[in-house]
Amino acid sequence: MIPKFETQAIRTQTEQSQFQEHSSPLYLTSSFVFEDAEEMRASFSEEKERNIYSRFSNPNTSEFIQKVSQMEGAEDGVAFSSGMGAVFGTFATFLNAGDHLISARAVFGSTHSLFTKYFPKWNIETSYFAVDQLDAVEDLIQENTRCIYVESPTNPGVDILDLEALGKIAKKHKLFFIVDNCFATPYLQTPIQFGADLVIHSATKLMDGQGRVLGGITVGKKELIRELYLFARNTGASLSPFNAWVLSKSLETLSVRVDRHCENALILAQKLEQLEEINWVKYPFLPSHPQYELAQKQMKQGGTIVSFELKGGVEAGRNFINKIQLCSLSANLGDSRTIVTHPSSTTHSKLSTADQLAVGITGGMIRLSVGLEHQEDIWNDLIQAITQ
Ligand SMILES: *Cc1c(COP(=O)(O)O)cnc(C)c1O
Numbered sequence: 001m002i003p004k005f006e007t008q009a010i011r012t013q014t015e016q017s018q019f020q021e022h023s024s025p026l027y028l029t030s031s032f033v034f035e036d037a038e039e040m041r042a043s044f045s046e047e048k049e050r051n052i053y054s055r056f057s058n059p060n061t062s063e064f065i066q067k068v069s070q071m072e073g074a075e076d077g078v079a080f081s082s083g084m085g086a087v088f089g090t091f092a093t094f095l096n097a098g099d100h101l102i103s104a105r106a107v108f109g110s111t112h113s114l115f116t117k118y119f120p121k122w123n124i125e126t127s128y129f130a131v132d133q134l135d136a137v138e139d140l141i142q143e144n145t146r147c148i149y150v151e152s153p154t155n156p157g158v159d160i161l162d163l164e165a166l167g168k169i170a171k172k173h174k175l176f177f178i179v180d181n182c183f184a185t186p187y188l189q190t191p192i193q194f195g196a197d198l199v200i201h202s203a204t205k206l207m208d209g210q211g212r213v214l215g216g217i218t219v220g221k222k223e224l225i226r227e228l229y230l231f232a233r234n235t236g237a238s239l240s241p242f243n244a245w246v247l248s249k250s251l252e253t254l255s256v257r258v259d260r261h262c263e264n265a266l267i268l269a270q271k272l273e274q275l276e277e278i279n280w281v282k283y284p285f286l287p288s289h290p291q292y293e294l295a296q297k298q299m300k301q302g303g304t305i306v307s308f309e310l311k312g313g314v315e316a317g318r319n320f321i322n323k324i325q326l327c328s329l330s331a332n333l334g335d336s337r338t339i340v341t342h343p344s345s346t347t348h349s350k351l352s353t354a355d356q357l358a359v360g361i362t363g364g365m366i367r368l369s370v371g372l373e374h375q376e377d378i379w380n381d382l383i384q385a386i387t388q
Contacts, residue, residue, distance in 0.1 A: 005187065008070045010252045014059040026245045027059045056233045060244040065217065067251050068207075071186035072199050074219035078228045079244060083182060083202020084110050085237035086216030090198055093231040094176055094224075097122045099146040102137060104161055105130050106154035106359040108180065108202075109347055130358070131159040132290070137169055147176035153183045153295075155333075156343045156367035157360035158282045158307050160291040163298055167195020182206075182334075187258045188300045198224060205334030206304065208250050209257050213243040257336070257372065262301035264378065265370040269306045271379060277386050279364070281308040304334055306368045307360075310386065314363030317342045321366075323385035326377060338371035338378050 003011060014024050032051045034040040042048040051057050065077040080086040091114065095101065103115060105128040115126040127140040131154065148170045152161040163179065170177035179191035182202045191199050201207060203215035216239070218228060232238065239247075262285075269283035281288070284295035285302030295302065310316040320340075321329060327338040331347060341347060343361045351361070370378065 005071060006255045009067060009254055012063065012067045012070060014063045024060070024063060024245065024248065027241050029058075029241070030054050054241060055236060055238045058241045058244065060241040060248065061239050064203075064215075064239070064244040064248040064251070065219075067248060068186065068201065068203075068217050069219045071190075071251075071254075072181070072219045073186075073190050073192045074199065074225075075222040076225040077217050077219035078225060078232045079203075079239035080216035080218070080232065081237045081239055081243075082214040083108075083180075083200070083204055083216040086200050086202070086218045087111050087180065088114060089232050089235065089237060090178060090200055090218045090228060091119075092235075093228045094198075095119075095122075095124055095146055097124070098144060100125050100127065100142050100144045101146060102127050102129065102140050102148045102175075104128070104150040104152075104154065106157055106159060107149070107151055108155055108182075109350065111151075111180070112351075131157075131161055134162055134165055134169075137166065138173075141173055141175070145173070145175060147178055149178045149180075151180040151183065152189075152298075153284055153303055153305065154359070155183060156305070156307050156341070156347070156365070158183075158284055158289075158303070158305050159360065160284055160289075160295045160298070162294055163189075163191050163194035163196065167191075170197075171195055183303055183305060184299060185254060185258055187255050188262075188303060189298055192220070194298065197221065198228075203247050205332070206258060206261070207247055207254065207334075209254070209334060209336060210250065211330075211332050211335040211337065213246045215239050215243050215247050258304070259301070260372050261304040261334075261370055264372070264375040265304055265306050265368075266302055267375050268368070268370055268379060268382070269302075269308075272306070272308050272382070275383075275386060277311055279309040279311055281306065283307075304370050306370060308366055308368070309362055310364040310366065312364055314344065317364045317366060318345065319388075320385050323388050324381060325384070326373070326381035327368075327371075333367075333369035335369065336372045338373055338381075339369040341367045341369075343367050 031053045069077045150161045178198045179196040180200045185206045198220040273281045283306045330339045
């Protein structure tokens, strides 16, 4: 019998050394040594599978990759120094100059910058679609289209994209379907099951979950991962063994942490929805969410992010942020500590007002990354900042 998610997250480990340690040791080494000329030859020609140099592979990185691949139902993966390393490395491997890509309009800020500032250098053009316009996706396909790219739930609007429908469109037109699964984690959602070819994570967020290290990973089919691996090993955005060790330990507790994040988030979203100071609250597992049924279908729980709009616009948003005491004002998310941000003046300030509105960001909108503190303490902080 294949062990369940929680068991694999805990029991997948590198081999024990002669010391028979219980917890995986940290292999802080840049390279590995060989017995003789023949072993060196066999290793470099890949006849023999083993570690050579930590930019290529390292036992800690391999353990992290193995765990995430199992969790996502993928064959293999490549680890990167950050989520953006994974996003860029994946596109750079599979897109050629002159290609076209189709992306959901709401994507992570730096990913949006790749599309708008850097890809045009290689003549790579991006077309966008809105979450509720899946019908329009097929019309966007051109002769040179290579892939469809989405995040779900989106940041910061927590909209849901229909992964199964998009997977079918991608398959029909022989396009790569790439999903950034950072907001859901493989515990809540496994995009490969819905037809994704490659799944990307910023491990910096819920995978670490304690705001300590940066990391990224892409997983998928063996033959695609092989190409990605060669790109990654030659371009150097490798995950450090130390960060891989931290992340692999963190994955042991992913399921229990995410359970609590989701439990707290749902309670707070329900309470916020009752307040007259608030125009709307969005959380995938609130029945009022426009894609509630879809969220129920493709996710196990609603995730850690709640967004809401205060009455009173930008001023109310900034006032709320200034009144917050317990929660952190920080750019991270998916942390054990609750974090509040005002997207329109911070993470998404580089977007024009029209572009902000197109992805649901208004002046009074707050993004809440619900942490693991007691939900009553988080609530007390939110309510004093909202009502003051
Ligand atoms: C944070 C984030 C990234 C980038 O990850 P880093 O580890 O910060 O480089 C990419 N996608 C999403 C959805 C994110 O939230």
